[in-house]
Amino acid sequence: MNIKKRNTLRLLSLVLLVCAFIAPQNLEAQRKKKDKKSKTEVEAPKPKKDKSIKDLTKSSKKIEGLFTMYRDTITGSLQMVISDAHLGKDYIHFNQVANGVTDAGRFRGAYGGSKVFKVKKYYDKIEFVSQNTSFYFDPESAISKSKDANTSEGIMATVKIEAHDKEEGLYLIKADDLFLKETFTQVKPPRFPGSSPMAFSLGNLDKTKTKINSIKNYEDNTNLEVEYVYSSPSVLNGGSQAITDGRNVSIKVFHSLIAMPDNSYEPLFDDPRVGYFTTQVEDQTATNSTPYKDLVHRWNLIKKDPEAAISEPVKPITWWMENSTPVEWRETITQGVLEWNKAFEKAGFKNAMVVKMQPDDADWDAGDINYNVLRWTSSPNPPFGGYGPSFVNPRSGEIIGADIMLEYVHFTNRVFYDQLFDLAKADVEFNASEYLKKNKVLCSFGHVMHENSLFGQALIETTGGSDLEMARMKKESMLALIMHEVGHTLGLNHNMKASQLFSPEELADKDFIEGKCLTGSVMDYAGINITNDRAKQGQYYDTSVGPYDVWAIQFGYMPFKSEQEKVALLNRSTEPELIFGNDADDMRAPGKAIDPRVMIGDLSNDQIGYSIDRIKLVDSMMSGVKTKFAKTGESYQELRRAYYLLSGQRATAVNVISRFIGGVYVDRAMIGQEGGSQPFTPVSLEDQKRAMNALTKYAFAPTAFSAPSELYNDLAMQRRGFGFMRGTEDPKIHQQVLTYQQNVLSHVLHYNTLQRITDSELYGNEYSLSTFMTDLNSAVFKADINGNVNSFRQNLQISYTNTLIDMLTGKQSSRYSNNAKSMALYNLKQIRSMAAVTGNVSSKAHKEHLRTLIDNALKEVK
Secondary structure (H helix, E strand, C coil): CCHHHHHHHHHHHHHHHHHHHHHHHHHHHHHHHHHHHHHHHHCCCCCCCCCCHHHHCCCEEEECCCCCEEEECCCCCEEEEEECCCECCEEEEEEEEEECEHHHCECCCCEEEEEEEEEEEECCEEEEEECCCCEECCCCCHHHHHCCCCCCCEEEEEEEEEEEECCCCEEEEECHHHHHCCCCCCCCCCCCCCCCCCCCCCCEECCCCCEEEEEEECCCEEEEEEEEEEECCCCCCCCCCCCCCCCEEEEEEEEEEEECCCCCCCCCECCCCCCECEECCEECCCCCCCCECCEECECCCCECCCCCCCECECCCEEEEECCCCCHHHHHHHHHHHHCCHHHHHHCCECCCEEEEECCCCCCCCCCCCCCEEEEEECCCCCCCCEECCEEECCCCCEEEEEEEEEEHHHHCCCCHHHCCCCCCCCCCCCCCCHHHHHCCCCCCHHHHHHHHHHHHHHHHHHCCCCHHHHHHHHHHHHHHHHHHHHHHHCCECCCCCHHHCCCHHHHCCHHHHCCCCCCCCCCCCCCCCCCCCHHHCCCCCCCCCCHHHHHHHHHHHCCCCCHHHHHHHHHHHHCHHHCCCCCCCCCCCCCCCCCCCCCCCCCCCCHHHHHHHHHHHHHHHHHHHHHHHCCCCCCCHHHHHHHHHHHHHHHHHHHHHHCCCCCEEECCCCCCCCCCCCCEEECCHHHHHHHHHHHHHHHHCCCCCCCCHHHHCCCCCCCCCCHHHHCCCCCCHHHHHHHHHHHHHHHHCCHHHHHHHHHHHHHCCCCCHHHHHHHHHHHHHCCCCCCCCCHHHHHHHHHHHHHHHHHHHCCCHHHCCHHHHHHHHHHHHHHHHHCCCCCCHHHHHHHHHHHHHHHHHHHHCC
């Protein structure tokens, strides 16, 4: 083989060798490329399969009911099922406090109201929207087509749909934020402008600690108990002893989602002559001056036999007595509830009210809205003695459920908030929380009853009454309290005018009043009935419903055969025993309202005379207090309690009397109604002068509110730990008496009272402003201005003078009419001329003080 050929073969072998090496590499690269392409094709994302409701709830417990709930068994998180049947329908949300603290104005059994909401679907979301129920539009009117104009719905929550079952028409949503936030209702009270920074307040809602404690589901309602925890890293005021840790406070709330009732209930519209709670509705298609269609709150009572004059109801109002009820009082409480059957019989119903006992092994809680419960608590700081709220369908006014909250304090010698016996002010009025002030069913009757009963106990002990007498008084007290609170749950509001039913002489006739209501209505805040002659003592309290109560129940529940029959019943409002005036009319606050008959703590149709008798009774009892209440081996606490109770009764009496100054009687009869009079009739000159004379003697005299001097040495509280660190323990007698007197002055010198005195001169008032102001000046100064002035009168005279000065130059001066200011200026100058520097050193100093105050004030008067 020649060299050329050999080289060619070598080159060919080399090429083949290279190719043999490269070929696998190319093949491998091609394979990898192909594999990559193939892999890309294989792993292309598939369409995501939507998870089903079953998938999302497989670790959850199903709780079926009106709104089916799923609760995760590991995390506790909540999901909720909405169906197509729920969409667009009305439902009711109701809330009440399961447990709380009075410091925050949230206490067990407090009702938070009810509202209507709709469930709506918006694309992939579910909305919960509150509805406005304040207006009515006649569907026959063309203007009803614009019924939604300029009103706003409230979108409470918008929640994403997590799963949709198209076949079943079901939507699954996460529900934690619906209930773990304040979505349906505001739980934490607002902080009002001017509130003290040192006042107790809740921290911020802590979502990590807030939890759902329980869920109970029924066909017509879904109920949840939520524990809202409010946390703050540091607090200025940790609250009372009821709060374990002020940095972390729990408020437990029941939320109820309720199906809109579908029944034959017929709404009843309000009438101003009778007092029911109402849902206010305005008729936007009416043209008259009172376009009101206010819905009366009442139960849906239907006769089993519509043709019978008296029939049992298809479904009675059933009350369950909570098993926490003191055993010894269960019979009396039952009697108090069933007393209302007397009124229902007059409305055509037999056994309308039924009472049952909650078994000890009951599987339901007293807070369950499916049961109306007479509940008991013994709170550290009881906000009331009794509280009878109900909740309604806002669309119709139908009462759906109710409870009565009762406090064990009613049976004790404890006092509300310890305020009645406060070191500085023994007469501090019951100070309900801001929550209660906003609640239209505010009822402090239990507080009034408790104070009255303590006074009754003191009287019986002082006069040597028997144990049997004491037991009778306490039983009547409980009976009256139960009847009052049950009345609220039937829809009735207060009737503070009802105490006018009997004369003082009739009330002192024990045979005459036996078994009767001492007033026209158990819905009044009447004083305890005590006779000065103990041998003539009859009933202390109401033991049956009154004539007004019967009449009001007839209006609310009687199945009228015609409109004329209802009108005829209402036209009886002018009968003396049926007069009515509620909280809007009552005069307990200085300057508020105008009719002195609408007052708390009074009794009889001669309030002035009855109040004077009460003062005389207290004066006679004061001398025996030390003997009866200072017991060997015991502290002086009971003696102190008795003294302040008696003093408080005096204060109540003079407040009642003061309301006749500038008073105007109100008659709400319709025009032309038989027995009706003009709407406004000023109190007679005789009664206003009589009231002024009584105030002069019992409120302003040098000896007013006096007590045996040796009693003051013994007004000591029992020491407890470091309890006196808040202030010195000595009794503040002068401040106590001045407070009583200032309460009277606050009313008679209120700008509303003085304005009314002048205005009412135009329609019959004969007690002119100038005469009244002159009489008042004399009452405060005439007895002692020329000689020695004791320390009580010095306090009164300085306070009164400062009040006159404030009328001219104070922050409220612009509210006073010019003629009131003129009389204030006139009286100041009269005082200055009277205050000659005479008497002992203390009196001279006092009169110099008066003159200086007046001189300085006159420089500011323009």
